Structures are given as structure tokens and as C-alpha cells.
Amino acid sequence: MNANIMDAANALAPQLSAQRRDFHRYPEQGWMEFRTASLVAERLSQLGFSVQLGQAVVSERARMGVPDAQTLDDALARARTQGAVERWLPALEGGFTGVVGTLDTQRPGPTQAFRFDLDALPIVESNEGDHRPYQAGFHSLNQGSMHACGHDGHTTIGLGVAELLSQFSSQLCGKIKLIFQPAEEGVRGAQSMVEAGVVDDVDRLVATHLGLGHPSGQVICAADGFLATTKLDVRFSGKAAHAGGQPEVGQNALLAAAQATLGLHAIAPIAKALRG
Structure with a gap:
């Protein structure tokens, strides 16, 4: 057959x-x-x-x-x-x-x-x-x-x-x-x-998925090797303050969002390193 x-x-x-x-x-x-x-x-x-x-x-x-x-x-x-x-x-x-x-x-x-x-x-x-x-x-x-x-x-x-x-x-x-x-x-x-x-x-x-860096003509069977992914809807709220007079009393929502983005994107390389 x-x-x-x-x-x-x-x-x-x-x-x-x-x-x-x-x-x-x-x-x-x-x-x-x-x-x-x-x-x-x-x-x-x-x-x-x-x-x-x-x-x-x-x-x-x-x-x-x-x-x-x-x-x-x-x-x-x-x-x-x-x-x-x-x-x-x-x-x-x-x-x-x-x-x-x-x-x-x-x-x-x-x-x-x-x-x-x-x-x-x-x-x-x-x-x-x-x-x-x-x-x-x-x-x-x-x-x-x-x-x-x-x-x-x-x-x-x-x-x-x-x-x-x-x-x-x-x-x-x-x-x-x-x-x-x-x-x-x-x-x-x-x-x-x-x-x-x-x-x-x-x-x-x-x-199935084509390619991903493997040589042409090969079929590779596996159930691992990929990181998980999750979608999140996140809202950052801030507090206004005068940038020159009292910046320390404000809460910068944009800065918090940027920091969160950097932190989230660090997860994948860290996880890869831990897996060896």
C-alpha cells in the first residue's frame, strides 16, 4: 500500500x-x-x-x-x-x-x-x-x-x-x-x-508547518521545540504631573507600557537559554 x-x-x-x-x-x-x-x-x-x-x-x-x-x-x-x-x-x-x-x-x-x-x-x-x-x-x-x-x-x-x-x-x-x-x-x-x-x-x-530552518526534503516529527504564546489586552493608566515642576508626583503610563513590552520580549530568549 x-x-x-x-x-x-x-x-x-x-x-x-x-x-x-x-x-x-x-x-x-x-x-x-x-x-x-x-x-x-x-x-x-x-x-x-x-x-x-x-x-x-x-x-x-x-x-x-x-x-x-x-x-x-x-x-x-x-x-x-x-x-x-x-x-x-x-x-x-x-x-x-x-x-x-x-x-x-x-x-x-x-x-x-x-x-x-x-x-x-x-x-x-x-x-x-x-x-x-x-x-x-x-x-x-x-x-x-x-x-x-x-x-x-x-x-x-x-x-x-x-x-x-x-x-x-x-x-x-x-x-x-x-x-x-x-x-x-x-x-x-x-x-x-x-x-x-x-x-x-x-x-x-x-x-504541520513548512520550513522553519530545516533542510529541504526532510520531514521532522516532534511535539516540542516551540514556546507557548498568549494574547493579552492590557490598559495602562497614568497620573498627570508637571514635567518641570513636580515630575515625581506623576505616573507615566507610556513608560510603564514600554517597560512591560521590554520585559515580555525578554521572556523568550531567557526561556531558550534555560532550556539549553
């Missing part, structure tokens, strides 16, 4: 390369992945997966860093002009851009999940002649957004996994869930999908 899987994977390579370049050409930032999510939902549906999306898999209460309504509307309108699949857009409207595809083999076994992220970064992509995406004609067409962290590859890997699972479904057992997560950048999207119950029934979860 392994040889058959490798043959099938190799046969998919041209299709996956084209898909990845397409996603790279149309990057969408967190909670605005309307085109990307609709294309994912459409392909999963075509492959026989049960598809859930929108508020079925994203908790509104748990979302963080959601753009304002006008920005979301503009992104949705742009997605429509760039080839989004219309039938999925009503569920995604408002920035509920998570998608989950489930393959139920109807045979006893564990529920296994694989997580892939969808979003791009707020980065202007290079148009220099030696930049390969520009050179090959698949650089970002959405000014100010770029897939600079490989999520175009992650989404494509997810669809490749879906293709192979569909082809070999008769040899599988249990349930397989493919989780396509919005707003990974800035650590905004995972909690909302967790609180929507997406992983409540999952026995095993695998997440």
Missing part, C-alpha cells in the same frame, strides 16, 4: 503545485480568507467529505483580532471578483472563515484530525526580478498581503491529504477530520475553533 500511496502522491504533484501558486497569488489575511476557504470547501465536497464551515466551526465569542465590518465587506467583495465559490460565501460572511472536512469510513476506529492554516501576512511582496514568485508570475495580486509564512503551502498540503484519503478510503477506518483554520497569524483563530467543539471528539491531532 505504501508504494501505491507514493505513486498517487507523485501523480498529484503538478496539480498541487498549481493550487499552491494560485493560493499564493491571492493571499487573504486573518478572518478574511473568503476565497481560500470557499475553494477548500468546494474541493472537500467534491471529494466526498462532509463539510462544515462558518459559525458551525468558529465560535463568535472566542474570535480575537477581527477586522471591522467595512474591511470584512471589502475583502468579501474582492474574493467574489477573484474566483470565490459563491455557494459557500453566505456561511463565511462576517469573517467566519474556518472549514472542516470529515471523512467517515463507517468502520470502527479513532477520530484523527489534521490541522492546516489559511491566512496570509500583512506584508508587501517583492517585485524584484530575482524573487521567484514574481519571476514565475504567481506573486501576490493583493497589495499589502503576502503568503510569507508558507500557509499557501499548508492549505495545499491539506487538499493533497484530502485527495489521498479519498482515493484510499476503502482501506481506512474510523473518522478523519481535516481542519482548515483561519487567522493563525497573531494566534487568533485556534481558540475559536476549539470553543466551537471542532476537536471535542478527536483522539489524535497532527499539525
Whole structure:
């Protein structure tokens, strides 16, 4: 069976390369992945997966860093002009851009999940002649957004996994869930999908990431090596005082915020040093 899987994977390579370049050409930032999510939902549906999306898999209460309504509307309108699949857009409207595809083999076994992220970064992509995406004609067409962290590859890997699972479904057992997560950048999207119950029934979860300094052609399996991250909303309050006459009776909120920022950013290198 392994040889058959490798043959099938190799046969998919041209299709996956084209898909990845397409996603790279149309990057969408967190909670605005309307085109990307609709294309994912459409392909999963075509492959026989049960598809859930929108508020079925994203908790509104748990979302963080959601753009304002006008920005979301503009992104949705742009997605429509760039080839989004219309039938999925009503569920995604408002920035509920998570998608989950489930393959139920109807045979006893564990529920296994694989997580892939969808979003791009707020980065202007290079148009220099030696930049390969520009050179090959698949650089970002959405000014100010770029897939600079490989999520175009992650989404494509997810669809490749879906293709192979569909082809070999008769040899599988249990349930397989493919989780396509919005707003990974800035650590905004995972909690909302967790609180929507997406992983409540999952026995095993695998997440992936391209690159991160490892040599090309290697697959590295690990459950450690990353520091945790937490988002906090903090408000600093100060007390006004005359800067020349009585500065000592004031409380400088800006200085406190700056000191807190420096202290927080010192945690990662200190933790790394302690881990050796």
C-alpha cells in the first residue's frame, strides 16, 4: 500500500503545485480568507467529505483580532471578483472563515484530525526580478498581503491529504477530520475553533508547518521545540504631573507600557537559554 500511496502522491504533484501558486497569488489575511476557504470547501465536497464551515466551526465569542465590518465587506467583495465559490460565501460572511472536512469510513476506529492554516501576512511582496514568485508570475495580486509564512503551502498540503484519503478510503477506518483554520497569524483563530467543539471528539491531532530552518526534503516529527504564546489586552493608566515642576508626583503610563513590552520580549530568549 505504501508504494501505491507514493505513486498517487507523485501523480498529484503538478496539480498541487498549481493550487499552491494560485493560493499564493491571492493571499487573504486573518478572518478574511473568503476565497481560500470557499475553494477548500468546494474541493472537500467534491471529494466526498462532509463539510462544515462558518459559525458551525468558529465560535463568535472566542474570535480575537477581527477586522471591522467595512474591511470584512471589502475583502468579501474582492474574493467574489477573484474566483470565490459563491455557494459557500453566505456561511463565511462576517469573517467566519474556518472549514472542516470529515471523512467517515463507517468502520470502527479513532477520530484523527489534521490541522492546516489559511491566512496570509500583512506584508508587501517583492517585485524584484530575482524573487521567484514574481519571476514565475504567481506573486501576490493583493497589495499589502503576502503568503510569507508558507500557509499557501499548508492549505495545499491539506487538499493533497484530502485527495489521498479519498482515493484510499476503502482501506481506512474510523473518522478523519481535516481542519482548515483561519487567522493563525497573531494566534487568533485556534481558540475559536476549539470553543466551537471542532476537536471535542478527536483522539489524535497532527499539525504541520513548512520550513522553519530545516533542510529541504526532510520531514521532522516532534511535539516540542516551540514556546507557548498568549494574547493579552492590557490598559495602562497614568497620573498627570508637571514635567518641570513636580515630575515625581506623576505616573507615566507610556513608560510603564514600554517597560512591560521590554520585559515580555525578554521572556523568550531567557526561556531558550534555560532550556539549553
